[in-house]
Amino acid sequence: MDEISRYAVGLDIGTSTVRAVVASVMKDGRLNVIGSAEVPNSGMRRGAVVNLAGPAQAIDKVLGEVERMGGYEINAATISINGSQILSTRTEGKIAAVTANHEINQEDLARLTDVALEGEIPANQEILDVVPLQYVLDGQAGIKDPLGMVALKIEMQANVVSTLVSTYDNLRKASESANVTPEGVVPSVVAAARAVLNERQMENGVAVVDIGASTTGIAIYEESDLQYVGVVPVGSNNITNDLAVMLAIDTEVAEEIKRRFATGSFGENEGSVVIRWRGKDLHFERDQIDEVVQARLDEILELVHKELKKARYEQRLPEGIVLTGGGARMRDIDKFVRMTLGMSVKIGASTGLSGLVEKIQKPEFSAAVGLMLTSAENEGRAAAPKKSRKKSGKKSADKGPGLLKKFFGKF
Ligand SMILES: Nc1ncnc2c1ncn2[C@@H]1O[C@H](COP(=O)(O)OP(=O)(O)OP(=O)(O)O)[C@@H](O)[C@H]1O
Ligand SMILES: [Mg+2]
Structure with a gap:
């Protein structure tokens, strides 16, 4: 059997969702993904912690889920940081x-x-x-x-x-309240880039644009180095909120409309769509949906363009743009970004990993995967948790003693 030398843990603390990815690191350096999970988050605004309890609970819950999958205990992780303060x-x-x-x-x-x-x-x-x-x-x-x-x-x-x-300290505090020692803190878009870019793209010049719930991160690479990183405080939830306001509907309905019917092929959608909500059929005109979605996407892309310009890369990215984050899931968004910014555009998701990878090969998991890869690279650090992860509530009932040893004993 392959010998496991240690575990690598990535924890992406997003405004809407906290995601965790765990991989075992073999003696020869190969990685095997052994667990991943996602849970809704609260207590964050535009990528930054505004209430410690929200993210602490979400971290506790998501790690509880991955721990249950593998029967190990997590005390340390490489975590993401986000927000326009970056x-x-x-x-x-x-x-x-x-x-x-x-x-x-x-x-x-x-x-x-x-x-x-x-x-x-x-x-x-x-x-x-x-x-x-x-x-x-x-x-x-x-x-x-x-x-x-x-x-x-x-x-x-x-x-x-x-x-x-203060942003940094509060994030660490939230993580430590969930008994997780942050072994490394990486901007989410940089972590996502780590998961979705290849060496050629990073060498030639490329920008990763991570469209999250309430932020959009931009990371530019050239000559294999991170040349620039910036975060703008607008994301895909703004599209949902605009739909809710403009169509006078509940945000839950707006979210469903966005996920099912919003596309980047504006002007090509005709007629109306129906959503069943609380026993009623709600009808919406497609051109109205298009109008709201396009206006907000235009704004997001204008801000992205400003960042590219600030970094002096708006006209010199041979490998174009790679979109990640949940916002990149919108159908044909790549077409619209290509048309608006005049660059080649791809949707990025991690590839090339083995193990339980099906769930994590999606744009919204890129940052968590990149954090796990960073954790795997920083050998030794994950092995030195400062304190034990205390168990709370239901989670503790699922585990027996000695599991901590199972997780850290092999480092
Ligand atoms: N299929 C889909 N179509 C359109 N939008 C989607 C889809 N799936 C998810 N989204 C949107 O993606 C956003 C969440 O993305 P993600 O999980 O990357 O954000 P986050 O990391 O929690 O937030 P942030 O990075 O801003 O802190 C939400 O606005 C959600 O509505
Ligand atoms: Mg995010």
């Missing part, structure tokens, strides 16, 4: 070598990062990632890996991803 800042740092013929080492790179960050990132921002874009050695640009090279003057250009400290 920023990308370009910085530069410069240091001089201490002696001639000095070979660049990790310490130099750490010093260079410190210099690049100094005074650039406000104190109220939590740094999530520093992505070195290129090094310049004695004026020679375009160097990706300077370790071991010789230079007198070492410069670095980097993309710093950060968010508000």
Whole structure:
């Protein structure tokens, strides 16, 4: 039998839904997905926590579900962060070598990062990632890996991803209230990109657009590096709410209309549709639905275009756009995005994993899969939970003692 060395856990804390994906990591590094689950969330607004109890309960519930599937216990996970407070800042740092013929080492790179960050990132921002874009050695640009090279003057250009400290702290608190230690915190759109992009796309230039319930995230890659990340505070729930207001209907009916009848092929839909609700048939004109959906999609795409422009990538993405998130499920949305933004568009979902993958090969699971992949990469960290996950309510009845050992004992 294949030997399992540890488990990788991804936890996507979305505004509407919390999703978890668990995989076992074999001794040879191969992954096998052994569990996934999703539960509705509350207590979040536009990707950020506004009430600790809501996400804490949802996290507890979703992990309870995956734990039951596999008979293991989860104390740590790589979690997602979201919200328009997430920023990308370009910085530069410069240091001089201490002696001639000095070979660049990790310490130099750490010093260079410190210099690049100094005074650039406000104190109220939590740094999530520093992505070195290129090094310049004695004026020679375009160097990706300077370790071991010789230079007198070492410069670095980097993309710093950060968010508000309070947003970050509250997310961690919500996670810790559910007895999950966040071993890593990754912007949801970056996690989704990790799951749906291939190396060629990341090298040539591509943008992932994650259309969630109340946010739309944009992550741009080129030369295999994360060049830019931004989040706009509008998502697919805005379409539902617009339908509810404009058609004077309950949001439940509006959601059903959106899922069943909204498409990106505007102008091609004629006649009316019927929804059965509380024993009554409700009739809606398709052109009216189209009008409401198109207006909101236009707005979302205008904001996406603004982000692409801000990043100076609106006209140089050879691999186009990859759409993920639940909002990407709308029929023909890819056609509409291609027409509006003038770029090739694909719908992204994770592929190439083995195990229980059927449920997770959907756009809305991309972020959770990417978080699991990140957890798998960060070897060792998942193995060091700071405290035991306390059991609450029904979940504890399903497990016996010793399961914690089953989960973490092999690390
Ligand atoms: N089949 C479908 N057709 C159209 N929209 C859909 C469909 N399935 C889900 N959605 C929409 O996708 C949205 C939820 O997406 P997702 O689960 O990615 O969001 P989230 O991660 O909870 O939110 P956020 O990323 O904004 O924090 C909802 O607005 C939902 O109505
Ligand atoms: Mg999301």
